[in-house]
Amino acid sequence: MDSERPDLGAMVMRLGRRLIAMEEPILERHGVSMWAYVVLTALSGSEGPTRTQAALAQSIGADKTRLIPILDDLQKRGLIEREPDPADRRARLLALTEEGKEKQRAIQKEIRTAENDLLAGNKEKDAFVRALRDLSR
Amino acid sequence: MDSERPDLGAMVMRLGRRLIAMEEPILERHGVSMWAYVVLTALSGSEGPTRTQAALAQSIGADKTRLIPILDDLQKRGLIEREPDPADRRARLLALTEEGKEKQRAIQKEIRTAENDLLAGNKEKDAFVRALRDLSR
DNA sequence: GCTGATGATAAGCGCATGCATATTGACTTG
DNA sequence: CAAGTCAATATGCATGCGCTTATCATCAGC
Numbered sequence: 353m354d355s356e357r358p359d360l361g362a363m364v365m366r367l368g369r370r371l372i373a374m375e376e377p378i379l380e381r382h383g384v385s386m387w388a389y390v391v392l393t394a395l396s397g398s399e400g401p402t403r404t405q406a407a408l409a410q411s412i413g414a415d416k417t418r419l420i421p422i423l424d425d426l427q428k429r430g431l432i433e434r435e436p437d438p439a440d441r442r443a444r445l446l447a448l449t450e451e452g453k454e455k456q457r458a459i460q461k462e463i464r465t466a467e468n469d470l471l472a473g474n475k476e477k478d479a480f481v482r483a484l485r486d487l488s489r
Numbered sequence: 490m491d492s493e494r495p496d497l498g499a500m501v502m503r504l505g506r507r508l509i510a511m512e513e514p515i516l517e518r519h520g521v522s523m524w525a526y527v528v529l530t531a532l533s534g535s536e537g538p539t540r541t542q543a544a545l546a547q548s549i550g551a552d553k554t555r556l557i558p559i560l561d562d563l564q565k566r567g568l569i570e571r572e573p574d575p576a577d578r579r580a581r582l583l584a585l586t587e588e589g590k591e592k593q594r595a596i597q598k599e600i601r602t603a604e605n606d607l608l609a610g611n612k613e614k615d616a617f618v619r620a621l622r623d624l625s626r
Numbered sequence: 627g628c629t630g631a632t633g634a635t636a637a638g639c640g641c642a643t644g645c646a647t648a649t650t651g652a653c654t655t656g
Numbered sequence: 657c658a659a660g661t662c663a664a665t666a667t668g669c670a671t672g673c674g675c676t677t678a679t680c681a682t683c684a685g686c
Contacts (some may be wrong), residue, residue, distance in 0.1 A: 357618060359530065359597065360604045361508040363625040368505050369550060370625070371498040393496065405664070413506060415644055420665065442652050442663045460496065467497045470624065479613040480620035481494060486611055488500040488507070541633065552674050557635060579633045579682045632683075643672080654661075 374470065378462045382455065387414060387422050392456040395432065395448050404443050431455055511607065515599045519592060524551060524559050529593040532569065532585050541580050568592060 357363075372386070379389055390412050405423065409416035423446070426432045431452035437443040448456065471477040494500075509523070516526055527549050542560070546553035560583070563569045568589035574580040585593065608614040 357622065359600060360607075360618075360621070361505070361512055361600070362527070362530070363621050364501060364505045364508055366550070366625040367621065368498070368501045371501055375498055390499070393499070397495075413503070417645085417665085417667095418643070440653070440663085444664075463496060463498070470497075474620050474623055476616040476620045479616035480624070481497075483611050483613045483617035484497070484500050484504065485494060487607065487617070488503040542635095543633070553633095554635080554637095554675085555673070577633085577683070581634075627686105629686085630684090633681085634679100635681105636679080637677085639674105639676085641673085641675105643670100645669085645671105647667085647669105649666080650664090652661100652663085654659100656657105656659085 371467070371470075374466050375463055378459060378466065382459050384455070384459070385422070387418070388426055389456075389459060390414070391419070391422055391426065392431065392448065392452060393460065395446055396453060396456045403446075405446065408446065426452070508604070508607075511603050512600055515596060515603065519596050521592070521596070522559070524555070525563055526593075526596055527551070528556070528559055528563065529568065529585065529589060530597065532583060533590060533593045540583075542583065545583065563589070 375386070375389075379386060384392070391408070394408060394412050403411075405419055406416050409419045423432065423434065427434055430449055433447050433449055434444040435447075437445050471480070474480065512523070512526075516523060521529070528545070531545060531549050540548075542556055543553050546556045560569065560571065564571055567586055570584050570586055571581045572584075574582050608617070611617065
């Protein structure tokens, strides 16, 4: 292992800033915030209708109080639905609307394209992505 | 390229949080903040005495006004020296003291060990680190 | 010697975040 | 049915951070 490499944390953070800078204009064009996009993506990932909001907050690393206004906004704009769980009416079942799915797919497609451009020049990109998937669990 | 992978940004951020969580107890044990450690590392990297504070802030991705109290603190604790540049007395030459170098090396050593533990189980760690170095420029 | 530019520093504003608490409604258990 | 628990939500507070502006000292060009 190369003992002269910069700290992993420093490199990861640098790359993170770079990716965010790359994504920002795309998200702006679609009129959604970073967190809103993260929520849409999380909901599109879980096939089952939904889990609780607290679990969602946990899974995306957001504070649950911060999630509320984001969900309010997404609901107001018709991108998600919040319906009381028939089995436990305290909980709200979160689900993307068709429009929400559409929007998420459209944004992700653009982001994927931009990411691939970023990776394009790197010979070990496949190994990089595989290792990243593993390490980011 | 696997079109089913999670967003790069999401994975990188997750990993970043994981690394920070890993580093925090180490930094705490040494009594330095994350930013202070980043400053120490940046100064230990540049062999020459120093550049300007604004350039330092830029290079580590910090706001230049935020740097001031951090440098004040590091200086007060004898980890860095700030002397007026004889060539341009507006600027301050920043340099690690012996104690500062020592502290940076000690912290980095622990962090490197923890990083290697994290990477240990991954077969493609070398390719990962190489690609990360490249992509985080 | 003026004048405009640059570096360090200080101070104030605003946003985002996270925490802790209170409230309300609904489920669960004895 | 009463008590206790839990989910969602609202609210207030403190913090950390970045941006902007202002000040002071120094430099560089004219």
